[in-house]
Amino acid sequence: xxxxxxxxxxxxxxxxxxxxxxxxxxxxxxxxxxxxxxxxxxxxxxxxxxxxxxxxxxxxxxxxxxxxxxxxxxxxxxxxxxxxxxxxxxxxxxxxxxxxxxxxxxxxxxxxxxxxxxxxxxxxxxxxxxxxxxxxxxxxxxxxxxxxxxxxxxxxxxxxxxxxxxxxxxxxxxxxxxxxxxxxxxxxxxxxxxxxxxxxxxxxxxxxxxxxxxxxxxxxxxxxxxxxxxxxxxxxxxxxxxxxxxxxxxxxxxxxxxxxxxxxxxxxxxxxxxxxxxxxxxxxxxxxxxxxxxxxxxxxxxxxxxxxxxxxxxxxxxxxxxxxxxxxxxxxxxxxxxxxxxxxxxxxxxxxxxxxxxxxxxxxxxxxxxxxxxxxxxxxxxxxxxxxxxxxxxxxxxxxxxxxxxxxxxxxxxxxxxxxxxxxxxxxxxxxxxxxxxxxxxxxxxxxxxxxxxxxxxxxxxxxxxxxxxxxxxxxxxxxxxxxxxxxxxxxxxxxxxxxxxxxxxxxxxxxxxxxxxxxxxxxxxxxxxxxxxxxxxxxxxxxxxxxxxxxxxxxxxxxxxxxxxxxxxxxxxxxxxxxxxxxxxxxxxxxxxxxxxxxxxxxxxxxxxxxxxxxxxxxxxxxxxxxxxxxxxxxxxxxxxxxx
Numbered sequence: 001x002x003x004x005x006x007x008x009x010x011x012x013x014x015x016x017x018x019x020x021x022x023x024x025x026x027x028x029x030x031x032x033x034x035x036x037x038x039x040x041x042x043x044x045x046x047x048x049x050x051x052x053x054x055x056x057x058x059x060x061x062x063x064x065x066x067x068x069x070x071x072x073x074x075x076x077x078x079x080x081x082x083x084x085x086x087x088x089x090x091x092x093x094x095x096x097x098x099x100x101x102x103x104x105x106x107x108x109x110x111x112x113x114x115x116x117x118x119x120x121x122x123x124x125x126x127x128x129x130x131x132x133x134x135x136x137x138x139x140x141x142x143x144x145x146x147x148x149x150x151x152x153x154x155x156x157x158x159x160x161x162x163x164x165x166x167x168x169x170x171x172x173x174x175x176x177x178x179x180x181x182x183x184x185x186x187x188x189x190x191x192x193x194x195x196x197x198x199x200x201x202x203x204x205x206x207x208x209x210x211x212x213x214x215x216x217x218x219x220x221x222x223x224x225x226x227x228x229x230x231x232x233x234x235x236x237x238x239x240x241x242x243x244x245x246x247x248x249x250x251x252x253x254x255x256x257x258x259x260x261x262x263x264x265x266x267x268x269x270x271x272x273x274x275x276x277x278x279x280x281x282x283x284x285x286x287x288x289x290x291x292x293x294x295x296x297x298x299x300x301x302x303x304x305x306x307x308x309x310x311x312x313x314x315x316x317x318x319x320x321x322x323x324x325x326x327x328x329x330x331x332x333x334x335x336x337x338x339x340x341x342x343x344x345x346x347x348x349x350x351x352x353x354x355x356x357x358x359x360x361x362x363x364x365x366x367x368x369x370x371x372x373x374x375x376x377x378x379x380x381x382x383x384x385x386x387x388x389x390x391x392x393x394x395x396x397x398x399x400x401x402x403x404x405x406x407x408x409x410x411x412x413x414x415x416x417x418x419x420x421x422x423x424x425x426x427x428x429x430x431x432x433x434x435x436x437x438x439x440x441x442x443x444x445x446x447x448x449x450x451x452x453x454x455x456x457x458x459x460x461x462x463x464x465x466x467x468x469x470x471x472x473x474x475x476x477x478x479x480x481x482x483x484x485x486x487x488x489x490x491x492x493x494x495x496x497x498x499x500x501x502x503x504x505x506x507x508x509x510x511x512x513x514x515x516x517x518x519x520x521x522x523x524x525x526x527x528x529x530x531x532x533x534x535x536x537x538x539x540x541x542x543x544x545x546x547x548x549x550x551x552x553x554x555x556x557x558x559x560x561x562x563x564x565x566x567x568x569x570x571x572x573x574x575x576x577x578x579x580x581x582x583x584x585x586x587x588x589x590x591x592x593x594x595x596x597x598x599x600x601x602x603x604x605x606x607x608x609x610x611x612x613x614x615x616x617x618x619x620x621x622x623x624x625x626x627x628x629x630x631x632x633x634x635x636x637x638x639x640x641x642x643x644x645x
Contacts, residue, residue, distance in 0.1 A: 010063050011063070011120070012062055012063050012064060012116060012120050013061055013062055013063045014062075014113075014116060014117055014120065016057045016061060016062075017054055017057045017058065017062065017112075017113045017116065017117075018113060018117065020050055020053045020054050020057060020113075021050070021054060021109070021110055021113040021114075023050060024046060024047060024049075024050025024051070024053075024054070024106065024109070024110065025110070027042065027043065027046030027047070027049075027050065028043045028044075028046050028047045028050070028106060029043065031043045031045075031046050032155070041155060043155075044102075044103075044106075047105070047106030048102065048105060048106060050106060050109065051105045051106045051108070051109035051110075054109040054110075054112060054113060055073065055109060058072065058073075058112060058116075059073070062116070064116070068127075068128075068131070071128070071131065072112055072131060072135075075131065075132060075135045076105075076108045076112075076135060079104075079108075079135045079136065079138065079139040080100070080101055080104055080108075080139070082139065083100065083104070083139045083142050083143050084100050084101070086143050087100055087142060087143055088145065088146040088147075088161045089335075089337075090146045090147045090148070090149075090337045091142065091145060091146060091147055091337070092337075093336060093337035094147050094149075094150075094156060094337035094338060095156075095337070095338070096389065099147075099156065099337075100142070103142070103156075104138060104139070104142050107138050108135065108138050111134050111135070111137065111138050112134070114134075115130065115131055115134040118130075119131075144160060144161055144162075145158045145159065145160060145161055146158070146159055146160070146161040146165075147159075147337060148165065148340060148606070149337065149338050149339055149340045149606065150338050150339075151562070151580065151606045157606065166287070166290070166605070166623070166624035166625075167289055167290050167307065167308070167309075167341065169287070170287045170288070170289060170308070171308060171309055173287070176286065176287075176324055177324065178324040178325055178326055178327060179323075251298065251299065252296075252297075252298045252349045252350075253297050253298065253299075253614050254295065254296055254297040254298075254612050254614055255296055255348060255349045255350065255398075256296045256346050256347060256348035256349060256395055256396075257294060257345070257346040257348070257395035257434055257610070258294075258477065258528065258567075258610060259567075259612075261437075262397075262434070262436055262437070262477055263477075263479070263480070263530065263531065264528055264530050264565075264566065264567045264568060264610065265530060265531075265532075265567070265568045265570050266567055266568065266569050266570065266613050267570050267571060268571065269569060269571065269613065269615060269616075269633070270569065270571050270572045270633065270634035270635075271569065271572075271574075271616070271631045271632065271633055271634055272631070272632040272633065272634055272635075273572075273574060273586050273597045273598055274598070275586070275597075275598035275599070275600055276598070278632035279600055280584065280600055280602075280618065280629035280630065280631055281629060281630045281631075282627060282628070282629055283320075283322075283617075283627075283628040283629060283630055284321060284322035284627065284628050285322070285625060285626070285627040285628075286322045286625065286626060286627075287624065287625050288304070288306050288315075288621060288624070288625055288626045289306030289307045289308040289313060289342060290306065290307050290340050290341045290342040290623040290624070291304075291305050291306040291307055291341075291342030291343045291344070291623060292339065292342065292343075292344045292393075292608050292609055292623065293305035293306065293342075293343055293344065293345060293346045293347070293609065293621075294346040294609050294610035294611075294612060294621075295346070295347075295612045295619050295621070296346065296347045296348060296349045296354070297319065297349075297612060297614050297619070298349055298368065299319075300318055300319050300320050301316055301317070301318065301319065301325060301368070302316070302317055302318075302319050302612075302619060303315065303316050303317075303347040303349065303354050303368070304317070304346070304347065304621065304626070305342070305343040305345065305346070305347060305356060305358070306342055306343070307333060307334070307341045307342030307343065308329075309333070310331060310332075310333050311329040311330065311331055311332075311333075312329070312330045312331075312332050312333065312334070312342070312343055312358050312359065312360070312362070313327050313328065313329050313330075314327070314328040314347060314354065314356045314364065314366060314371070315327050316354075316368075316371060319614075319617060319619070319628065322626070322627075322628060325371075326370065326371035327371065328364065328366055328371045328373060330358060330362050330364070332358065332359075332360045332362065334358070334359035334360050334387070334391045336389060336390060336391065338390070339390055339391075339608075340623055342359065342623065343356075343357075343358050343359045343391070344359055344390065344391050344392065344393035344432075345357040345358070345359075345392070345393055345394055345395040345396075345434070346395040346610070347395075348395055348396045348397065348398055348403075349368060350398040350416065351416070352367070352368050352369065353365055353366065353367065353368055353374065353416070354366040354367075354368045354371075355396040355398060355403050355405075355416075356396065357379070357392060357394060357395060357396050357405050357407075358392065359387070359391035359392055359393075360378075360380065360387055360391070360392065361378050361379045361380025361381065361383075361385075361387065361392050361407050362376060362377075362378055362379075363376065363377045363378075363379050363396065363403070363405050363414070364376050365403070365416070365419060374419070375418065375419030376419070377414060377419065377421070379392075379405055379407040379410070379412055380392065380407050382412065382421065382424065383407045383408075383410035383412060383424060383427065384427075385407055385408050385409070385410050385427055388408045388430055388432070390432060392406075392407050392408065393432040393433075393434075393475070394406035394407070394431075394432070394433065394434040394435065395434045397434065397435040397436070397437060397446065398416055399437055399444070399446070399459040400459070400460075401415060401416055401417070402414065402415065402416060402422060402459055402460065403415075403416045404435045404446055404459060405435070406431060406433070406434060406435055406448060408427065408430050408431055408432075409427040409428040409429045409430055409431050409450045409451055410424070410425060410426070410427045410428075411424075411425045411428075411435060411446070411448055411457060411462060412424045412425070412462075413459065413460075413461075413462055422460075422461070422462075423461050423462035424462070425457065425462050425464075428448075428450040428451060428452055428455060429450050429451020429452050429473065430450070430451045430473055431448070431449060431450040431451060431473055431474060431475075432473075432474070432475040432526070433448065433449040433450070433474045433475055433476065433477060433478075434477060435447075435448050436448065436449075436477050436478050437459075438456075438478075438480055438486070440456075440484060440486075440504050440505075440506065441484075441505065441506045443465075443506060444459060445457065445458060445459065445465055446458075446459050447478050447486060449473075449474035449476075449477075449478055449488055449489070450473065450474070451471070451472075451473045452467075452469055452470075452471060453467065453468050453469040453470035453471070453488070453490075454467065454468050454470070454478065454486070454488045454502070455467035455468075456504075456511075465511055466504060466510075466511035466512075466513055467513075468488075468502055468513045468515070470488065470490045470500060471490065472490035472491050472492055472497050473490065473491055474488070474489055474490060474491055475491060475525065475526040476489055476524045476525075476526060476527065476528045476529065477528055479529060479530075479531045479536060480531065481501070481531060481549050482531070482533075482534065484504075485501050485502060485503050485504070485516065485549075486501070486502045486504060487499055487500070487501055487502075487529075487531065487536060487549075488500050488502065489522075489523070489524050491524075491525055491526075495523065495525045495541060496523030496524045496525040496539075496540070496541070497520075497523060498518055498519055498520045498522070498523050499518070499519050499521075499522045499523070499524070499529075499536065499547065499552065500515060500517070500518045500519070501515070501516040501517050501518075501519075501549065501552065502514065502515060502516065503515075503516050517551060517552040518552065519547055519552030519553070519554075521540065521545060521547040521552060521553060521554030521557075522536055522538055522540050522545050522546075522547045522554070523540050523541060524538050524539055524540075525539070525541070525563065526563065526608070527539035527563055527564060527565055527566075528565065528566075528610070530566065530567070530568040530575070530589075531549070532568055532570060532573070532589050533573075533589075533591075534548065534549050534550065534591075535547060535548055535549055535555065535591050536549060537566070537568070537575055537589055538566070539561070539563070539564070539566075540554075540557055542560055542561065542562045542563060542580070543557055543558065543559060543560055543561075544557065544558060544559045544561065544566075544575075544577070544587060544594065545557045546591055546594075548591070555591045555592075556591070556592075556593050556594045557594070558593075558594030559577075559585070559587060559594055559596055561577050561578075561579035561580065561581075561583075561585065562579050562580025562581055563580045563608060564577055564578050564579040564580045564607065564608075565577070565578055565607075565608065565609065565610045565611060566578070566587075566611075567610070567611055567612075567613060568589055569589075569613075572634070573588060573589045573590050574586055574587070574588065574589055574597070575587040575588070575589045576611065576613060576618075578602070578607055578609075578611050578620055579607070580606060580607055580608065581603075581604075581606075581607070582601065582602050582603025582604055582605060582606075582607045582622065583599055583600065583601050583602065584599065584600045584601075584602050584611075584618075584620070585597075585598065585599045585600075586598040586599075602620055602627065602629075603620070603622050603624075603625065603627075605622055605623070605624050605625075606622060606623065607620070607621075607622035608622065608623075609621050609622055609623075613631070615633075616630050616631050616632070616633050617629075617630060617631075618630075618631055
């Protein structure tokens with residue numbers, strides 16, 4: 001009697017497979033609860049390890065007949081590839097194209113154990129047919145699902161593929177197109193010049209003439225419903241004052257990504273932190289196309305970027321009402337499965353113009369009042385770089401007469417008026433960070449985090465001043481300490497690696513860069529941090545953390561906000577956090593301990609966008625909707641807030 005016949009007559013050895021399956025189920029569904037902030041998804045890893053152990057049991061210790069052992073594995077592989085052929089594009093591209101192969105494996109292993117247990121007394125073709133049916137049962141849900149990208153804990157957000165996305169619902173409604181406005185009234189006298197931090201030498205009270213575009217604007221680009229900008233008082237208007245007045249030029253209150261200094265610090269504003277007595281008051285809420293852009297704000301107008309179908313859009317809306325003012329469209333669409341569709345960068349306001357960078361590399365200069373296209377470049381093609389995995393994400397930076405933009409690891413400078421390219425640096429490796437303006441020993445420069453670490457260039461001509469190596473790449477912005485040192489970070493595919501403090505000096509012999517410390521107490525991934533009173537506050541994974549800037553040692557860690565974002569109210573030592581789940585929170589920005597002061601629900605969908613606070617007006621958005629809230633200022637009453645005073 002041969003060994004195959006002998007083996008087939010023995011009963012199946014089921015207990016090892018059943019035991020492994022039970023442990024696998026506990027880890028898959030219990031692991032994320034026990035360790036929600038682990039750097040790797042515990043549930044998925046536990047499922048994969050458990051599946052591999054089940055396959056080893058099945059192949060070598062189960063006592064099943066060899067054609068069943070091999071047949072089950074072959075059926076699984078065939079089912080996975082067949083599923084990929086008919087799966088939704090979001091499933092096929094998720095996890096850099098690997099999720100469709102990896103995600104079903106734990107479930108195939110569990111179903112294999114369940115099938116072996118349920119059919120242990122069956123024989124012949126019935127047993128084989130039931131095996132094939134079991135494999136199809138696993139494959140079917142993955143063929144019928146789509147993913148809206150990853151959320152907290154790098155977990156994919158699944159929906160049935162036939163349910164409409166938020167973008168599809170928005171396009172179907174088509175009720176929010178800008179409306180034609182009356183002809184403009186006679187122009188009022190120019191207001192006093194007000195300079196922004198991003199363009200300090202250029203007065204905002206006068207308009208620069210629109211020069212001919214250095215690169216012709218795309219014939220297919222278009223702008224809808226131009227309108228004039230609103231005025232404001234020099235101190236910044238309250239919500240009730242924003243809708244009044246149409247003539248004149250508006251002061252730029254928030255010129256773009258993370259504010260005037262790109263540091264997410266708000267000065268001159270104090271709010272009531274007792275949200276149980278004076279919670280945020282919603283002024284308006286409206287749907288918006290997908291994208292991870294934040295806002296630029298000028299008077300009663302704010303600017304953002306979004307995707308609507310096949311058009312990448314720069315949008316202008318009213319702060320007071322949320323109504324659309326104009327939209328500029330470029331006929332391009334960027335999509336990747338983890339982050340979804342749409343542009344990633346934030347518009348930049350300077351001297352009556354809006355500068356925007358799209359996810360495929362289109363750099364536009366638009367008239368801030370009308371949305372008219374002044375000039376356009378494709379930085380990706382000019383820099384000879386391909387669109388990176390998560391799209392071009394850097395927001396433009398304006399310094400004097402130069403618009404500086406990053407396309408992955410390429411830095412380029414363009415004349416802000418004519419659009420003529422002034423300089424272009426070769427790629428320094430991939431990056432999703434934005435150029436950052438700093439002054440070191442009186443010398444103005446642009447610091448940029450890229451694949452090989454950090455480099456600094458002269459804004460006028462792009463000349464390299466200094467660099468420091470730290471492999472890994474970056475998404476977040478550098479920080480600047482009170483005494484002028486530079487804080488940088490590095491990341492890996494699994495998340496943040498750490499934070500490093502650099503001391504940069506300038507001597508006749510050139511620039512010198514010294515590493516003061518490297519800390520793993522603050523490991524930002526794509527969530528920016530802030531610097532305040534000798535400490536840095538930010539996200540260590542999905543938990544807030546505070547480190548001492550003297551030595552990099554962690555002072556505290558606490559509060560789970562997922563991959564959220566934050567701003568600092570410097571005058572009252574308060575962090576305003578928006579969590580990945582869409583909740584607002586107030587956290588004490590002090591070094592003694594973690595203290596959450598208040599919490600308030602805003603959205604019920606993934607939120608990665610940076611919030612903006614102008615006076616008592618809070619603007620927030622995600623990839624589905626946006627909203628404005630009025631916060632009670634310190635010393636004001638709840639009645640004043642409700643009445644818009």
